Amino acid sequence: MNPEGYRSRLADLDARIGKAQPPPDIVLGQASGLLAGRAGCRLGEAHAYLVRLAAEQRRPAHELAAELLAALEKEPPRGPPFVSAMLEAALRPAQDQAAPAPAPRPSSSGEAWIQAVQQILDGLAGRHVLLIPRYTATGQVDDYTFAAASPAVLDLSGRSGAQLIGHRMSEIYPAIVDGPIWDAWHQTLRDGLPRQIGPLPYLSPAERAPAEILLTVKVWPVGAGLLNSWIRHDEETRLAERIAQTERLGNLGWGEWDLVTGQVLWSDGLYRVYERAPSEGPLSREETEALIVPDDLPVRARAAEAFGRGEAVDVTYRIRLGGRIKHVRTVVDAVRDTEGRPVKVYGIVQDVTAGEISRLRLTEAERQLRAQQQSLAAEHRVVTRLQQIVLPMPQEPIDLPGLRVAVRYLPAEKASRVGGDWYHATPTGNGNVLLSVGDVAGHGMEAAAAMAQLRHGLAALAVTTTDDPGRLLTALNRLLFADGHVAAQPNLLPVTATAVVARYEPGRNRLVWARAGHPAPLLARAGVTVELEQPDGPLLGAFPAAEYPTTVTSLRPGDVLLLYTDGLVEQRHQSSEQGLAPVLAVLNRITAEPAPHPVADLVNQLDHANPDDDTCILAARPLGGPSPAGGP
């Protein structure tokens, strides 16, 4: 016991937390220390007991402590009678004032001290019983009676301390009679000296108890009886194992800083966190603080302030150990006296480096995601630009031989879905007109690249090779099927596409067309719209030698032909009939009466972008007024 040390450590702590506190109560510390020394309990237990007792009596703890000190200092310790006298003197107010006196037993002058012992035991951790010897007529001790017991007493058969009181040892624990513990009690009664027996095995007669347990028994003479403490080693071991395992699993350590004694205790786990051998002993507070990464010192300082306000602290900071950085989370709380001054500081320290690293990786992943989103936006800009270059969209209808055409490209509302829809409308050189729309599966750069390839391929083939829609699609299919980049990037899907290609022959008012997996064109005539009967023809890029038969439809002035990609009618959560119905309604309405600008009206009225998919529409009407086929 060193009250000066306690005072200086408190002062030190006060200085740390930057908060002035009244000087420490030395008396309480002294009394705790003396009581602990005399009662053979731990200092913390004695301290807690005094504080609790004072609180129960609604008195300042130091006052009670002063009384105890006075009693203790009057006489030097010299045996059982002193202890009982001291306890009676010091604790009499407790008996008078404490409201619920425990175990009201038949009162006699000889039993008052037993009640006092019971009160002390009530405040103690651990398993302690007070035994009173029973004497035979000849003055021999033949048994012991349980006179008081601490709350933690719970024997192997499940009996609590209260259930033991008043019973004899031989009826409760017959196995003890005449054994080594029994002999030790006898000896202590004779010579007045405390003893420790064990660890020794105890065989329990109770069936549901462990067959054999290891016990250490400590015996002190108290008054006319014996104070007996049981330490069960199996439990101790289990508890220690459990704590050790918890520490290992949670990367946890536990430390205790006793401000009264100055003692610093570290658990094995805490040594692991600080990568120190237990034989080296714990680091001082100054040494642990020196390990903190300077950038994190303010964090630690704020925590100390909170601690000064009496708050529990939970803080994470970095320490540097052997050139590596560790993230440690520390939860600090204190046992405080009745006036709020810390007596003991406890810290649970957790190595959260792994968690912090995951968190940092997550942050990095988020950063990459943002970068990728930016690159998606960049890709979208490129694709949009590419679309504009490859596929210039005339805002006004264009006039081709015998045909007026309006086109509209509606990019997907969601930027990431912009992709590979295209159209083509051009004279073939022999008086005919080639019309086409197509749709490359997928979105983004790849789809846009395939779109460019198909559209330019079609334009080149139409000029150099053929204007037959079936033969053109056959060629585009070969082009796409043989596409080399698939082999280069094996996890990419081969590109597929759909398209419809039509050749309008103005002189014959007919449309020759073929399709490759694409919806058939719609033909609106005088308020009635039909989907053209579709020839066979699989999508492009699926089969090496697909055939695309053509079919012929008459197309007369006044008719409106609509080629479209499925973005116009396909919505994820509705059927294609549901999607097609409004388009048919617009076509019917526009062609019901002759109108000056039907194709422009049509593309304007169908100008609703699909959220998920590009849409390309091409509307065409034969020129020459609503005259019969073959007219001037």
Added chain:
Amino acid sequence: MEMRTDEVLQVTLRGEIDFTNSTEINKRIKEAVTEYRPAAVRVDLSAVTFIDSTGVGVLVNAMRMANAARSEFRVVGPNRRISDQLRTMGLLAAFGLA
């Protein structure tokens, strides 16, 4: 997605098949076909509610891989909408649905 292999590689797809999951499905079918060289590949679409053009691309590629490995290829159980889509795309016969 679920795969079972003995003589037949049985691929069961569920939910919506679109550009968000097509690459992964394609990869797994490709690995299974390469590893097991099944006599036949069967893709069950009865639990699929939606398929976009990229999803159809997965089926087309499964068919191409099966053909290259001389395995029979079949798609079973498409709902009416998917069946219409496959008809428009000219795939019913090749998928054993005609």
